[in-house]
Amino acid sequence: MIKDFPEAHSKVKNRKNVILLGDSLADAEMIKGFDYGNIFKIGFLNERIRESLDDYKERYDVVILNDGPMKYVNDFLKIVR
DSSP, rough: GGGHHHHHHHHTTTTOOEEEEESSTTTGGGTTTTOSSEEEEEEEOOOOOHHEEEEEEEEOOOOETTTOTTHHHHHHHHHHH
């Protein structure tokens, strides 16, 4: 999908580490077609939590519930920079 945005694609096409943020199960697949070496997926689950939590845990490395704070994401970014 990022290839549809040439300016953004040109900035990241040679990067091999990806932090993917998504708020649906389908978002976990946004990376398809992108040549990456490492990926860390963070999912945001805000609705139907009981019904969807297990599926989110399968597709994402971390799941943040109920519009939780971005502190985890911000702290993670400090570590990987």
